[in-house]
Amino acid sequence: MGKIKVGFGFDVHQLKKDHPFVLGGVKLEHHAGAYGHSDADVLLHAICDALLGAANLRDIGFHFSNKDDRWKGISSLVLLQHVVALIKEKGFTIGNIDAMVCLEAPKINPHIPEMKTYIAEAAAINEEDISIKATTNEQMGFIGREEGVVAYAVCLIERG
Numbered sequence: 001m002g003k004i005k006v007g008f009g010f011d012v013h014q015l016k017k018d019h020p021f022v023l024g025g026v027k028l029e030h031h032a033g034a035y036g037h038s039d040a041d042v043l044l045h046a047i048c049d050a051l052l053g054a055a056n057l058r059d060i061g062f063h064f065s066n067k068d069d070r071w072k073g074i075s076s077l078v079l080l081q082h083v084v085a086l087i088k089e090k091g092f093t094i095g096n097i098d099a100m101v102c103l104e105a106p107k108i109n110p111h112i113p114e115m116k117t118y119i120a121e122a123a124a125i126n127e128e129d130i131s132i133k134a135t136t137n138e139q140m141g142f143i144g145r146e147e148g149v150v151a152y153a154v155c156l157i158e159r160g
Ligand SMILES: [Zn+2]
Pocket: 011, 012, 013, 036, 040, 041, 042, 045
């Protein structure tokens, strides 16, 4: 039997007024958006960290420093492609990804199918192996005040 490993990822970004909001590769229509060095795609960053963690390849900040101009404003789908290449170099393939986004607004459920399409393409896996879920924070804390957005992800990788 091959080796199976699990990984966990977490990310958080500030929401700023009149800033673009990219989530799961989809540009959301909203009065505020996630702010950061790349496109601040909190969902893809959590997924990247879960994959890197599973393969014991440190974290997203190690591979894509926010002091490196190569990653300034870059689509996080490109970062995901890099991460998938790194785990493939170690002989792993992705089993599945399960992710959770926590934000108050906008509603992201209508956009989840499109997110899955982008993620499946960037990671070269089937949409069936990607789960994206969403919840609010019941109006509590910084998420409830719409000051930030959080994402969690777990993934399973395997080596034959
Ligand atoms: Zn991030």
